[in-house]
Amino acid sequence: MEWILNNLPRITDLTLAHLLLALPAVASAFLIALPIAWAANRVRPLREVVVSGTGLLYAIPSLPLFIVLPIILGTGVRDTFNVIVALTIFGLALMVRSAADALDSVDSGVRLASTAVGYSPAKRFFSVELPLAGPALLAGLRVVSVSTISLVSVSAVLGVQSLGSLFTDGFERGIVPSIAAGILMTALLALLLDVLLIAAGRVIMPWARGGGR
């Protein structure tokens, strides 16, 4: 406990660094997954290939990816950009399937009705299909958020600063409270982000409250 209090400024800095790696990755995974999922649903024969294919990306071991990516991207191993790209790839692996399923689950009666009253295809996508896929998209996003927060820590092995650095330092120097703080803060951060996402969902999608059809 005392160790934690003494090192509070460092823990705060590392938490911030952790967020700066995780948040851009979660956001880009979400934004990139949407058009891929949309296209996969449009070109039916390719759907399973695309969705399962991106899903397999999750099987890439994370540490080698962190090391190989810089060679492809031409960045340094410790570059945060490298880490964010790697995390985005893992996020995509989870999000493309969620997004494809979410967009697919929109009731066909509602699609038909919105076409019948005069929505153009683009307008229908953004004003009807996307919002109605919202709850399922949010469920996918929550999984990506938790998974990303936990994966960020791996990059500490490369020397990129994050809450994971509390583990690596703790192991190297035999400071148990440092390891404990790392675990605790990572879990808290994942929880906090999850709660924020749920809250945002309730505000943005009031119609989805209390179950529904």
Place this chain on the structure above:
Amino acid sequence: MAIDFQNVTKTYPDGTVAVDDFSLHVPSHTCTVLLGSSGCGKSTLIRMVNRMVDPSSGSILIDDADVATTEPVALRRRIGYVMQDSGLLPHRRVIDNIATVPRLNGESKADAHRRAHELMDIVGLDSALARRYPKQLSGGQQQRVGVARGLAADPNILLMDEPFGAVDPLVRVELQRELQRIQTDLRKTIIFVTHDIDEALTLGDQIVVLKKGGEVAQIGTPENIVEAPANDFVAQFLGLDSARRSLSAAPREGGGWLVSDGRGRPLGVVNAAPDQRSETD
């Protein structure tokens, strides 16, 4: 606005011939009912009017203009469409659902909402429901919202595909009455699809009885069709040949008459015999 189907055929990509060489004149300001059993091509026909489905051959004219020459999205925005299970947008409040088409047409939110409130009144919806989401309404209320949405842009043509198919019989009758009342005022050109004979007889100025493949078995007024079914198919479909519509009356103990159908199933009571009534009328 009159609608003309001219030798319309629709073959779906899988080879199903849903409609085969169908022709029909739908006069302005009247309600034409397409009556037929499941799969006979009613929805296919009605959807060809607003280009949800394009015919494989033949054409559909609205006031002598071929719909094929009209841009589909613009066409749909000037034709009201009401379907079974209302097809309301679950994420929009009642008021916004009704205002959908005016909003798509670029009307301001305030104007569209004002109009939507008027329509709620016209279709008999309490204005307290305006802020609810569709799933917070009963099936009958949802159908009313569907009708209000169909009327919102003040279209000349209203397409109704089994709009009251999913509500219980009492509510259905109430909705039919409401529609008749609205139609007396608004005099839209309506194409109304149903497989319910009573509904067709209640609402139709003109009834088109359809066989499979959109083949016309008979076109006529409700009276024409009941009095002079053109063929066995029509008679059978309406139950005219069966015992269902041949009624008989027997005197009741307490006075009046008990009316039964040909199978002896009691239908109701009349207080005076028909011949006595016509004398007092």
